[in-house]
Amino acid sequence: MNVEVSGLTKVFGPGVRALDGADLAFRGGIVGLLGPNGAGKTTLMRVLTGSLRPTAGRVVVDGHDLATNRGRRAAQRTIGYMPQELGLYPDLTGREFLDYMASLKGIGGRRVRCSRVRDMLSRVGLEEHGGRRIAEYSGGMRRRIGIAQSLLGDPGLLVVDEPTAGLDPEERMRFRSLIAHIGQERTVVLGTHILDDVSQLCSSVTVLSAGRPSFHGTVRDMIDVARGRTYEVPVGVPVGQRAMVVGTSPEYCRVVAPETPSRGRPVPPTLEDGYIALMCLGAE
Amino acid sequence: MRASSLLPVLGGTLRYEALMVVRHRALWTVLVPLSLLSLVIAWGAPSDITGGVRHVGAAALITGILCTLGIGVTLADRFVRGLSHGMGDLAAATPHSLWFRLPAMLVASLGVALVLPLVVVMVCVVPAAVADGGVRPLAAALAAFTTVLVPGAAALTALACFLGLVLPLTLARVATAGVWLWSTIASPQILPLVTPTGTLLSPVGGYPAAAWFGERAVWANRELTGPLSPPPDTGTALANLAVLAVFTAVLLTLAVLVAVRRK
Ligand SMILES: Nc1ncnc2c1ncn2[C@@H]1O[C@H](COP(=O)(O)OP(=O)(O)OP(=O)(O)O)[C@@H](O)[C@H]1O
Ligand SMILES: [Mg+2]
Numbered sequence: 001m002n003v004e005v006s007g008l009t010k011v012f013g014p015g016v017r018a019l020d021g022a023d024l025a026f027r028g029g030i031v032g033l034l035g036p037n038g039a040g041k042t043t044l045m046r047v048l049t050g051s052l053r054p055t056a057g058r059v060v061v062d063g064h065d066l067a068t069n070r071g072r073r074a075a076q077r078t079i080g081y082m083p084q085e086l087g088l089y090p091d092l093t094g095r096e097f098l099d100y101m102a103s104l105k106g107i108g109g110r111r112v113r114c115s116r117v118r119d120m121l122s123r124v125g126l127e128e129h130g131g132r133r134i135a136e137y138s139g140g141m142r143r144r145i146g147i148a149q150s151l152l153g154d155p156g157l158l159v160v161d162e163p164t165a166g167l168d169p170e171e172r173m174r175f176r177s178l179i180a181h182i183g184q185e186r187t188v189v190l191g192t193h194i195l196d197d198v199s200q201l202c203s204s205v206t207v208l209s210a211g212r213p214s215f216h217g218t219v220r221d222m223i224d225v226a227r228g229r230t231y232e233v234p235v236g237v238p239v240g241q242r243a244m245v246v247g248t249s250p251e252y253c254r255v256v257a258p259e260t261p262s263r264g265r266p267v268p269p270t271l272e273d274g275y276i277a278l279m280c281l282g283a284e
Numbered sequence: 285m286r287a288s289s290l291l292p293v294l295g296g297t298l299r300y301e302a303l304m305v306v307r308h309r310a311l312w313t314v315l316v317p318l319s320l321l322s323l324v325i326a327w328g329a330p331s332d333i334t335g336g337v338r339h340v341g342a343a344a345l346i347t348g349i350l351c352t353l354g355i356g357v358t359l360a361d362r363f364v365r366g367l368s369h370g371m372g373d374l375a376a377a378t379p380h381s382l383w384f385r386l387p388a389m390l391v392a393s394l395g396v397a398l399v400l401p402l403v404v405v406m407v408c409v410v411p412a413a414v415a416d417g418g419v420r421p422l423a424a425a426l427a428a429f430t431t432v433l434v435p436g437a438a439a440l441t442a443l444a445c446f447l448g449l450v451l452p453l454t455l456a457r458v459a460t461a462g463v464w465l466w467s468t469i470a471s472p473q474i475l476p477l478v479t480p481t482g483t484l485l486s487p488v489g490g491y492p493a494a495a496w497f498g499e500r501a502v503w504a505n506r507e508l509t510g511p512l513s514p515p516p517d518t519g520t521a522l523a524n525l526a527v528l529a530v531f532t533a534v535l536l537t538l539a540v541l542v543a544v545r546r547k
Contacts, residue, residue, distance in 0.1 A: 051376035076379035077289075083377075087370020089300075091307045096300060103296020104378040104385075106289025113292075149374065 001062045001078065001156040001187045002027050003048065008057035010043050010211075018043035019054065020211035030183035032198035032219075033191040034275060035208035041191045042084050044208065045159045048189065049081040061157060077106065080155030084162050084191070086146045090135035094126055094145050097134055101149040120148035125174060139166045147175065151182070158182060161191040176200055199271045207278060215278055219271060225283050226273035231255050231264035238262070244280045246273055256281065293380040294388050301362070301392035311397060314354040319400045322347040326408050336409075336416035340425040341432065341497020343408035348433035348489050349468055351401040352440050355394070356460045360444035361453055362393050367543050382540045386445075390536065394441055398434065405429045428497050431521075435528040436487030440464055442535035449542050471506050482506025483513050484524045487531070495521035 005024040011017050018040045033041050046052035047059060050072040059066040061075040089097055098117040107113050121127045124144040134142065143166055150158060160179075164172045179188055179201055192198060198205060198219065205222050207215040215222065232252040233239050243257035255261060256269075256277045269277075305311060326343035333339045363386060366375060375385075405425050412421035443463060447456035467480045468488035480486045482505050490503030494516035504520070505513035514520045 046373060049373075049377040051373045073379040073381075076377060079377060081374065081377040083370065083373040085370045085373070087368065087372075088374075089304060089365075089371065091304050092300060096303065100296050100300040101374065101378070103292040103300075104375055104380045106292055106379055108289065108292045146374075 002060075003062075003157060003187060003189075004058075004060040005044075005048070006058045008044070008047060008059065009055045010040075010047060010052070011055045017211050019047070019057075021057070022208070022212050024206060024213055024216070026187055026189060026206075028187050029203035030179060030188040030190055030201050032202035032205040033189055033208065034193070034195075034198065034205060035214075036279065039208040040211040041208055042161055043211075045081070045161050045189060045191055046083070048157075049079050049159050050076050051081065051083075075157075077153065078156040080150035080153060080158045082146045082150040082160040082163050086142055088134045088142060088145060091133060093131050093133055094121065094137070094141075094148075095130035097145060098130075098149055098152065102152045105153045107153060116152055120151055123151065123178060124148045125171070140168060140171060143167060144171065147178070151178075156186050158186060158188045159191075160188070162193065163190070164192065164194055164197055172197075195271045195275060207275070209279075215283060222274040222278065223269050223271055224274065226256055226269035226277035228266065229256055229258065229277050229281065230267055230269040230273045231257060231261055232267050233261050233264045239264075242281070244276050246276050289379065290381075290384060293384055297385050297388040298392045298395075301366075301389045302396050305359070305362075305393045305396040308358070311355070311358040314358050315351060315397065315400050318350045318354045319347070319404050322350045322401070323404045323407060325350075326404065328408075328411055330411045330414040333412055333415035335498055336412035336418075336421035337424040338498035339412040339415070340405060340408055340421045341428045341493045341499045343405050344425070344428035344432040344497070345489055345493045345499060345503060347401045347404045348436055351404070352433070352437040352487075353461060353464050355397045355401075355437055356440040356444040356464055357457045359393050359397060359441050360448040360456045360460055362389055362448070363445040363539055363543070364448045364453065367449065367546065372546075382543050386540050386543065387536055390438070390442055390445060394434075394438060397441075398437060401433060401437075402429055405433070424497065428493070431492040431496065431525065432489035435525055435532075436468075436489050439487045439528045439531045439535070442532045442539070446535045446539040446542070449539055472508070473506065482508040483510075484520060485512065485527055486524075487528055491516050491521040491524035 003026040005022060008019050008022040010019040035041050047054050050066050062078060064071040064075040066072045066075055095117055098120060099113055102113045102116055121130045124147050126144055147163055150160060164175055167175060182188060202219055204218050206213050233255055235251060235253055239255050239261045240257060243255040243261055245253050245255050247254040256273050258281050326346045328339060409421045409425045413419055444460040447459050467486055470477055470479045471481050472479060493499035494501045494504040495518055501516050504516040
């Protein structure tokens with residue numbers, strides 16, 4: 001499913017431009033959405049799902065313009081969304097909550113909803129807890145309910161905002177395989193700070209900085225930003241002012257630097273090195 | 285919105301909003317004592333009851349004054365909890381229309397909360413039926429509940445839910461209680477205050493109670509005169525109900541507009 005964004009701006013009040021004329025296009029696959037805190041990722045995802053109106057600019061999802069009521073509703077029928085801040089109804093059980101969300105998505109027929117809900121609960125490993133009140137769920141279980149509700153309408157575009165924050169390793173693996181499976185035929189926008197998730201899952205990466213995309217490319221393109229700029233330097237040796245230390249071991253510091261530090265040895269970069277290089281040094 | 289997707293939205297909202305009100309402990313903590321108090325005040329020994337219909341009309345009026353206060357104050361959070369951050373984002377990303385969902389939320393919440401006041405009024409039918417020696421008070425009680433109590437409760441709860449959207453919740457609850465007392469009890473004869481009490485604008489239910497259930501006219505116009513305080517009869521009672529229906533509709537509309545603007 002195609003998503004086209006042009007000139008997207010969201011102003012939250014004097015001086016707060018969360019999105020600043022962003023132009024973007026997503027054409028299928030799993031897109032990692034990266035960027036520092038406050039870069040506008042959540043705002044972009046809220047606008048993409050039609051839950052927040054932009055101040056200016058245009059969003060077209062699968063040919064539907066979100067600016068019109070009709071277009072937004074048509075697009076929302078095919079969008080699944082998991083927000084960063086999940087405020088579920090604590091006094092419903094997981095099963096009741098999913099059924100309520102399915103109703104709001106317009107999924108008709110009690111039987112159809114029931115079987116969708118059962119299916120989703122088992123996909124996120126909560127089938128045994130579906131009858132418990134959400135108030136009694138752990139943080140990770142709530143996120144799993146959040147993931148389950150995002151998949152209810154069999155969405156063609158799935159927008160998930162930091163979905164794996166707070167998940168235990170086993171659940172994170174389960175989530176990755178779920179998303180990898182979904183991403184085979186649909187468009188997934190995955191907002192995250194967890195670069196491991198991006199390198200394992202994403203076909204492309206978009207980085208937002210101050211409300212605008214500052215990079216768009218494949219995971220390999222992003223790694224390449226740090227190619228020839230990543231070094232290991234013995235601990236204790238000064239690394240230079242513009243170098244960023246990205247890791248340390250007892251013997252070596254791993255740094256990303258614009259030029260070779262003294263006694264620095266070039267090493268193959270990782271996605272994290274690429275991201276740091278992009279943020280601190282720019283894309284060449 | 286397509287009818288095929290409207291039905292699940294309405295059905296789901298009615299069902300689950302009602303269920304959440306059933307599980308809303310604060311509501312019952314407030315409403316049970318108020319209902320018992322209403323029952324104590326509205327109850328009467330059959331020997332003291334001069335007319336069964338009038339007795340149930342009075343019961344609906346008293347129960348309405350006390351219970352509606354509790355209902356309005358505790359239900360002020362109903363809209364905001366479904367529209368604020370987190371849950372609001374989730375719901376706003378679904379293709380439903382707030383023009384259908386918010387009224388359904390109000391209906392579901394009120395439908396559950398009004399069960400206790402209904403029980404109180406129906407219990408008061410027993411001595412009234414004994415006094416009358418017939419079941420006429422039963423139908424009168426249902427009619428009184430519907431025309432005396434429900435319209436005011438709907439208007440106040442719509443106001444409370446709207447205030448909950450635009451004010452901090454505690455303030456919204458205090459304001460709701462204040463508006464209810466000001467518009468039903470605060471009489472201009474007692475307090476030198478401009479109030480709707482004793483006029484066609486009051487949600488207390490005095491006009492229908494006096495026009496149709498033999499209640500004293502003082503409940504309707506507080507012995508005031510003037511274009512807004514006509515003597516109670518069928519026409520003025522209907523006018524009072526129309527005013528309350530308009531209030532409720534306007535408040536719901538404002539709530540939807542605020543909710544849509546928030547996006
Ligand atoms: N509702 C709001 N009202 C006012 N300002 C807001 C609101 N939502 C976001 N902002 C501001 O917009 C900017 C972008 O915020 P956003 O939440 O989109 O960032 P983010 O990239 O998702 O950050 P994070 O990685 O911390 O989740 C920030 O400056 C934030 O303070
Ligand atoms: Mg965010």
